[in-house]
Amino acid sequence: MKKWVIFMLFFLLSLGLLKAKIDVDLFGYFESQIMGVNIHKEFIGLFSNKLRLDLKSEIANNITFAANFNCLLYHGKTEWNILDFLPDSAVAEVPEGMESYYLFPFSDRYYLDNAYIKFAFKYFDFIVGKQQISLGTGYVWNPVDIFNVKDYLDPTYEQPGHNALRIDVPLGSTFTLTALYGPEDTWSASAKLIQIKGRIGRFDFAFIAIDKSWLFHDYVEFDTDIMNFTELPEKRQLLGFSTAGELFGIGVWVEYAYNWMEETDDFYELVVGADYTFDFQTYVMVEYYRNTLAKSNYEDYTLNDWLRLMTQEQKAIARDQIYVLLQHPVSDLISLGLSTIYCISDNSMGLIPALNYSLSENVEIMVYLNFNIGKDGKAYAKTMGRGGMIRVRVYF
């Protein structure tokens, strides 16, 4: 109830500012979505309605304020049992009597996101507040981005904002030095990032170093003090680089990050990608991803591996994967796509046919289906269900 009051206040304030003719740009979108999956011969559906209200204002010369408020309401099957989607071998690891802890609730949310002030000085930009942090050149996976994890079903969907102080200093016309501080309880637990990004010839390069506290959970142990699974925090230090450019007319990108972990094993992630647009407008992209934190044999996947994947504590459960995207505009308003994710490590595969339709200038419809082809226990197992999503988005 309290959140609704905050939302209404935000909305009324926005309208008030508009009415007062203060130079505020008010925009956003409404999104209605149906997501369904057929699991154990039963169809379960989750419906959601999201309203995102954006405010942007140049409050003074070279000072910009931006924020958005999001209202996300769910109905339908709003509590999913994660164990329904897992292989028998992982479910067997659940301690007796703890089955009810593996329910994932989709709760209504009202939240302020991306609320920041940007100061654009002559020699640098300074951004303070909750902001987007987008790192790396990969399309589905970004080894150097430890702030976000993309969903392979919908990799271009916007990411949540992160509290940070960020400074971007242009060094000449081709290089930029970025320093970012993501405050937490203590200096040690806070995220620190430094990046140098630039262009050499036809290639963009970025070298990046990050120090961040990382939180794994042990999903077979429950901590009654915090009433959650046992927390296993540790320090994560990352050194990486990314590049994007062109070779023989083909777009190419590489992203690599080595992670030094305080407690667990060090690991690295690597992405190598390429894309091309044919004369007949068909676009094709291939991306290879390796993550040595993940397992190379599917028989070694544990309950912790599955849960850490689902909660985005780690980006993959299988070590080597390939993503292929084919996209073609069948008309000026409709685009068809087919994504395939193939797990080299366990020989399983997911197919994601998709359709985008521009219903009108500010209304778009997106539909995708998801079919997994793989044996039980593998990364893209048939038993994990077949599903899909329909999303209608109206921009205002």
Add this chain to the structure above:
Amino acid sequence: MKKIIISVLVIIALMVPLLPGQELSGDDIIKKVNELFNVESGYAKSKMIIVTTSGSKRTFIYESWQKNKGEKNLVRYLEPRRVKGQAVLMLNNANDIWMYFPRTQRVRKLASHAKKQKMQGSDFSYEDMGSGDSFLEDFNTKRLKDEKLEGKDCYQLELTRKPDSDLSYSRLVMWIIKENFVPVVIDYYDEKDPTHLEKRLVESDIRIIDNIPTAMKIVMYNKNDNTQTVMELLEVRYNIKLDDSMFTERGLKK
């Protein structure tokens, strides 16, 4: 002062071919057209209306800036809301392209093959929008028989793609108004089949802006898809002062 000098030079350059008894070669004519297209710097606010096969329309409004005779280009969308804030930076005559997506604040580098992609689903490709000195560098020019088009005396040129060029058109045929060197019609032929007409561009409503004849309306007809895109210039300024920092990733994200 510099602006006045440039304007006078442009006028003189345009008047030179009008001197009696002087016959211009195809190369001379295409150089004049190139000068007209690629002013030192410029700003435009444009409306782009895409007419689809079903007859429905999509309208986009965007601002664009160009510098170094079209070598650097920046396009930023104002409308519709769906794409507001999206921006495209094209450097080195659109050989290097970056796209900015405001909702994710992500900048994506695109390889030169992306030039072939339609700009927001229109009949203009990125290549059509920011090709700099392409007429001179990518084509060999041949003058054809002069013709009268819509009551105007026109030069007719055939531009054939050079073997080392990676441009998407095998050849172009242009009709250029003798009086002001504005190409009123450009036919674009298929990359592989030089006899297959792919697109036709028609320029009209020519006005003198900052002493430069400017087509305020440009229509691209796509003969393959039977669609068309109308581009109307709502505001144009030439030879304005633009800082190089505009044409960087920082400028792209502004």
